[in-house]
Amino acid sequence: MLTKEHELLRETLRSFSEKELKPLAREIDETEGFHPEVFKKIGDLGLLGVTVSEAYGGGGMDVLAATLAMEEFGRVCASTALSYLAHSILCVNNIYANGTEEQKKKYLPPLCSGEKLGAMAMTEPGYGSDAMGMETKAVKEGKFYKLTGRKMFITNGTVAQTLVVYAKTGSDREVSSFIVEKDFPGFSVGKKLSKLGMRGSPTSELIFEDCKVPENNVLGKLHQGIPQMKKTLDIERITISGISVGIAQAALEDSISYAKDRKQFKTPIIEFQLVQKMLADMYTWLEAARRLTYHAAMVASSGKKATALASACKVYASEIATQASLHAIQILGGYGYCKDYNVERYLRDAKLMEIGAGTSEVQRMIIAKELAQTGLK
Ligand SMILES: Cc1cc2nc3c(=O)[nH]c(=O)nc-3n(C[C@H](O)[C@H](O)[C@H](O)COP(=O)(O)OP(=O)(O)OC[C@H]3O[C@@H](n4cnc5c(N)ncnc54)[C@H](O)[C@@H]3O)c2cc1C
Structure with a gap:
């Protein structure tokens, strides 16, 4: 492959x-x-x-x-x-x-x-899965657009100098994206959020108060926000699945090495069949998630539509990453529950993968919609 x-x-x-x-x-x-x-x-x-x-x-x-x-x-x-x-x-x-x-x-x-x-700001405090409900607006004034609204949960929000920001530019379905530089007047970074996991990735709220954006900074053409988003969303979901695969790989590697070393009843715990079942399941999930993700990536690389595949690998890889991290904690026992080992971090990080870039529920809705519209191709 x-x-x-x-x-x-x-x-x-x-x-x-x-x-x-x-x-x-x-x-x-x-x-x-x-x-x-x-x-x-x-x-x-x-x-x-x-x-x-x-x-x-x-x-x-x-x-x-x-x-x-x-x-x-x-x-x-x-x-x-x-x-x-x-x-x-x-x-x-x-x-x-x-x-x-x-x-x-x-x-x-x-x-x-x-x-x-860089960063990308679509989600708002009141609009996550229903992203198109967004309230941030951009109104033309001379050679500038004035952006007003708030964005929420923005990765790199506190550190980015260049941001792609989505805003309504007309009717409810007229959305455009803008390239915003952090020094543009009217832009500010809101609260930095403290999170369960992914804690080394800064997430924040962003505030736009009559933020002055030059008309040349409409990304591509006006009112093209929705088609632009659709064009890149498959790639976003496939590549983010790579993170889930990486977490599941780490969980399995740490579990194998610990299970070989750790002895109970004078026997390495890797020899106990109940531990072996967890390792075997983790391996099976990991291989399946990796192959599905790589396959989706290859389809997308070839320029073909990969919407259902992208959502399928997103939902599967994220959920097995959480499950594999839970198994890793179980295999490491009390040590797995403590911060001296990494597996509790894997679990906290993995959980985000079921939420960010569209929740598992949203991915399943997309898959079902694709199946209803185009069937199995
Ligand atoms: C750490 C982190 C980083 C992020 N980074 C970014 C970023 O860089 N840029 C950005 O724009 N956004 C970012 N997000 C936002 C992320 O994409 C949203 O959190 C996600 O889309 C879900 O939106 P929500 O949190 O508002 O949940 P909601 O949409 O309020 O959903 C709450 C629950 O309801 C369920 N639900 C909602 N609608 C339906 C439905 N129709 N049917 C069934 N169930 C439904 C959801 O699946 C979920 O379980 C980030 C979020 C986090 C936590």
């Missing part, structure tokens, strides 16, 4: 993650810290614009490569993987897929090098 280039990329990602991310993972979870210099290093690897053409400073790679990056980062530090996703896919890939030539030339090179960090 993976090409030689993908295998080489995985090797690079694995050694980078072990060297640069692993030592930080526990600290940023405990302190809700964030290390921007890590993103500069990911930029040096050419991965901050992983799907973006080299002409704009990107890596020129496919959706499977982006998924592998999420998986390998997610395996050691899901928080970093989530912030990386918000930057490289939700913001950067969005500008690349939907921006004008002028916008791509201006905004992509500093985002691809790590000079600037």
Whole structure:
């Protein structure tokens, strides 16, 4: 399934993650810290614009490569993987897929090098699953739009300099996206949220009070927010599934090594059949989630519609990541419940994967809608 280039990329990602991310993972979870210099290093690897053409400073790679990056980062530090996703896919890939030539030339090179960090703001305090109900409005005044409203749960909200923001620009179905720079007048960062997991990935509220956005910063064309969103959403859901696969992989690796070492009744616990069942289930889930996610990534890379597959891998990989983390805690027993080991962090991080980028309930609704409309193809 993976090409030689993908295998080489995985090797690079694995050694980078072990060297640069692993030592930080526990600290940023405990302190809700964030290390921007890590993103500069990911930029040096050419991965901050992983799907973006080299002409704009990107890596020129496919959706499977982006998924592998999420998986390998997610395996050691899901928080970093989530912030990386918000930057490289939700913001950067969005500008690349939907921006004008002028916008791509201006905004992509500093985002691809790590000079600037990105975010995407769609969710609002009152509108999550019902994102199109959004109340943020943009009204034209001369050569500017004035944005008014609030956005909620925005990954990288406190650290991003370049944000893709969705707002209504007319009737209820007329939505546009805007490139907002953090220094634009009327933009401010609201409360930083303290979370159960993904604590090393800053999440915040954003406030727009007559925020002055130049008319040239309408991403692509006016009123194209909904089709633009549809164009990139499959890629977002497939790549985020890579993080879930990475968490499930970490949970299984830690469980195997602990079960081999830990003795009870003078016997390594890996020899007990009830423990073996948990390990075997984790392996089966992981392999199934990984194959489904890679398959969806390959379909999306080929340019074919992958909506049902994207939701299927999102829902499956996220739910097995939570289940695998629970099994890992069970296998590590009392130690698994304590912060000296990593498995309790995997559980807290995995739970977000069932909520962010559309909840499991929403993914199942999308799959059912696709099946009803196009059947099994
Ligand atoms: C850590 C974190 C990071 C995030 N990052 C970003 C980001 O960078 N940018 C961004 O725009 N957003 C972001 N989000 C928002 C995320 O996408 C939303 O939280 C998610 O879409 C769910 O919306 P909600 O939280 O408002 O829940 P709600 O939509 O209020 O849902 C609550 C419950 O009701 C269920 N539900 C809702 N509608 C239906 C229905 N029709 N049928 C059945 N069940 C339903 C849901 O599945 C859920 O169980 C982030 C969220 C978190 C927690």
